[in-house]
Amino acid sequence: MTEIAALEALKAECLQCQACPLAKTRTKVVFDDGNPNAPLVIIGEGPGENEDRTGVPFVGRAGKLLDRVLLENALSRRWVYICNTVKCRACDISEGRARNRAPLPAEMAACRPYLERQLALIRPVVILCLGGPAASTIIHKDFRMTQERGRWFTDSPFAPWVMASWHPAYVLRQGGEAYARTRAELVADIDQCRKKVIEIRQQGGLLARQVAQAEPVEESEPGLF
Numbered sequence: 001m002t003e004i005a006a007l008e009a010l011k012a013e014c015l016q017c018q019a020c021p022l023a024k025t026r027t028k029v030v031f032d033d034g035n036p037n038a039p040l041v042i043i044g045e046g047p048g049e050n051e052d053r054t055g056v057p058f059v060g061r062a063g064k065l066l067d068r069v070l071l072e073n074a075l076s077r078r079w080v081y082i083c084n085t086v087k088c089r090a091c092d093i094s095e096g097r098a099r100n101r102a103p104l105p106a107e108m109a110a111c112r113p114y115l116e117r118q119l120a121l122i123r124p125v126v127i128l129c130l131g132g133p134a135a136s137t138i139i140h141k142d143f144r145m146t147q148e149r150g151r152w153f154t155d156s157p158f159a160p161w162v163m164a165s166w167h168p169a170y171v172l173r174q175g176g177e178a179y180a181r182t183r184a185e186l187v188a189d190i191d192q193c194r195k196k197v198i199e200i201r202q203q204g205g206l207l208a209r210q211v212a213q214a215e216p217v218e219e220s221e222p223g224l225f
């Protein structure tokens with residue numbers, strides 16, 4: 001079985017998952033989006049209302065901001081692979097209304113094997129974690145965004161180069177100068193990731209071959225690694 005076929009099989013398995021209580025309140029499992037051959041994988045926290053409805057990660061306001069900051073780096077979803085640490089929406093339901101909440105540790109633990117298997121099949125060269133929960137899952141459990149954002153971590157079992165940045169939803173919650181600053185930092189961090197892929201390609205060797213295999217896409221697509 002090819003890795004792409006194995007990823008499809010994993011997705012099919014995940015879509016049926018009942019391993020934690022989030023299965024009871026979800027509408028759709030949100031497994032992935034983008035290019036599974038991409039050298040850069042972006043990992044968020046978990047689905048919100050729009051993602052739960054559509055089954056696609058990062059499609060609400062935060063998703064639109066992510067698309068914009070990717071475009072400002074001459075990238076699109078065709079050049080990256082996008083997934084979340086938790087595949088089903090975490091919410092509390094009261095009086096018929098669902099309100100988003102952070103996934104509980106037990107829910108994150110139940111879902112972690114899907115993310116690990118996903119990354120083992122994708123074999124990213126660079127991972128960008130968006131937000132503290134993704135960074136705590138992928139980089140180290142005591143990750144502190146204010147101190148460690150924008151730094152490279154090179155001891156991850158999931159990819160040779162790993163970084164974390166602000167989650168677009170966090171950026172959108174900021175006002176005034178804080179919004180401008182965090183947005184600019186998110187753009188700069190994506191730029192670092194893009195440049196790292198280019199640097200690896202230029203160095204040659206095994207990782208460069210992995211990056212080269214990942215060349216997407218249509219000629220008309222904007223942007224380039």
Ligand code: SF4
Pocket residue numbers: 014017018019020021022023029086087088107110111114
């Ligand atoms: S959040 Fe993960 S572990 Fe829980 S039901 Fe959804 S896919 Fe399964």
